[in-house]
Amino acid sequence: MAALPDLETAGAVRRDLRAAPFLVAARGGTPSRVPVWFMRQAGRSLPEYRALRAGTGMIQACLDPELTCEITLQPVRRHGVDAAILFSDIVVPLYLSGIGVDIVAGVGPVVARPVRTAADVEALPTLHPEQVTPVTDAIRLLTRALGETPLIGFAGAPFTLASYLVEGGPSRNHEKTKALMRSAPAVWHALLAKLADSTSVFLRAQIAAGVDAVQLFDSWAGALTERDYRSFVAPHSAAVLGPLAAAGVPRIHFGVGTGELLGAMSEITDVIGVDWRVPLDEAVRRTGGTHPVQGNLDPAVLFADAASVESEVRRIAAEGRAAPGHVFNLGHGVLPETDPDVVTRVVDLVHTLPVR
């Protein structure tokens, strides 16, 4: 592994936000109000984002510190959420390491040369800390601009990165990925170890630059059985998340459709993100009652009438009180057609609700 930023000294640049509701809840304490942010809060649902992004490619936007900073700030300004999340994309560390990948509008990430053999894995570059500069520059701008609002670092988990690399792009069924996993386990584990290495470098650089928490997204993990997740995936996600404990920033782990995996995922993280299909009190039971939870309003509920939105928000906040800490969020990302005013009203409502 490349030389890593020292996690302990990174604390020197980090803001002292110990009373921030998001950080208190993520550490299992009792915050001054129920904190709320939304996955994909920065991005497609905001007209000011669409205006800013016009003419700029997705990866280009993620590597322009001023633009990344502004896009990350937009939902904080508009909605008054309790955390910002670094605007980025799952494939950014792959791109920065020199892998040929582009994000094609309407398709998603497209990989120039899919990775399917031992030689392909051997040839795969890994990320070096100095390659992360465009992202760490954005983080330094953000920690100055955000005032008292915490900033969450962002990375995709090794399995989800591997699916893009093996399939060559987005896949509904991940059949090539799952075939490689079973048919060539040595190649598979070598691939995931390399991706875990790059992901570690990416998140450590973000922590060293001053993020206050990190979220590891395993977008596609829900396609796996718990048995396969534990055998083929969890050790590599743990290799990313485990050593980050030394940094003292909350680690959040999330994947959609992971009801069967909540126990296994919770073993390697601090805060467990929960998809909307599993009520938060049930998620608390599945994770042993020891983990703060994050979630889990169905993003589609934001398209319903105001009374339905309110009753669902109240239900989720009530179920979240079963956890040692609850960070209100959606159960997946904000959908592109969402009315931003509805999102703002959810924030306002959550902030009126009792913490305990």
Place this chain on the structure above:
Amino acid sequence: MAALPDLETAGAVRRDLRAAPFLVAARGGTPSRVPVWFMRQAGRSLPEYRALRAGTGMIQACLDPELTCEITLQPVRRHGVDAAILFSDIVVPLYLSGIGVDIVAGVGPVVARPVRTAADVEALPTLHPEQVTPVTDAIRLLTRALGETPLIGFAGAPFTLASYLVEGGPSRNHEKTKALMRSAPAVWHALLAKLADSTSVFLRAQIAAGVDAVQLFDSWAGALTERDYRSFVAPHSAAVLGPLAAAGVPRIHFGVGTGELLGAMSEITDVIGVDWRVPLDEAVRRTGGTHPVQGNLDPAVLFADAASVESEVRRIAAEGRAAPGHVFNLGHGVLPETDPDVVTRVVDLVHTLPVR
């Protein structure tokens, strides 16, 4: 509801297949061998299907009795599966009732006029038994051609049909459907009642024509929480399945990603189909130990090496022994790129495995 075929007299045309392994297992008995069939066994993965379908639209193929018969028979001949399933599509009863719907290659069902208001629901036609003749003609050809192999009837469940009608086509997030459900529950329940009516007519006609079992596919139910499934969906699926009990043919109910719904779904059916994410012995626990199960090999496993396929097949057969009956199947449909020879080898292997 339109005049319905008499379910009791329908038994007169049904073959006496009481010893068929599929039917014995589906009734919770001990079959002579573990029965196996595959969702989407007829269709895209077979070269003989692609040859036969060339130049014929999907709906047109479903309404040509000779063609439907031949397509349905192809996997029985090739793989030696223990059941045939009527080749059809979820939108066929909508089309037959006069709703403007087409199946567009590479897209899926496209609805000419989406259904979103009380007036839209009021104007929606329902299916009449005489409109099902192209399908019942195919069933009569099939019961003669199939010999001792049972034939499973096919229909989509009201929620899944509603999603196509409300969204206007396939949808990843079902936001318009979920919004209608919450914001206009009276319109929603009127829509689902109409769709349950048409689905009842469709399945009753199939039973009257001689099918030996029925499977109700709620493809998209896995997008719902259990709470919403019970409030907005299950009563309408129950209105379809409940009265069919009088016909004495096994009723199978399946949806992908329904791990959280298995208990609720099992309450309204005989056999519960299980997605690959939930081990069959766990599915038995979630459904009270009283229901035969069907499933649940991950369709992507068929892309792995032979040793991995074998070990997964053996694992699933072993877990299935926890149920009062086990019908071996995939945990979702056969994927288009699947090698048909691998499918045949799974059938051969399953037939060597112990039943208890």
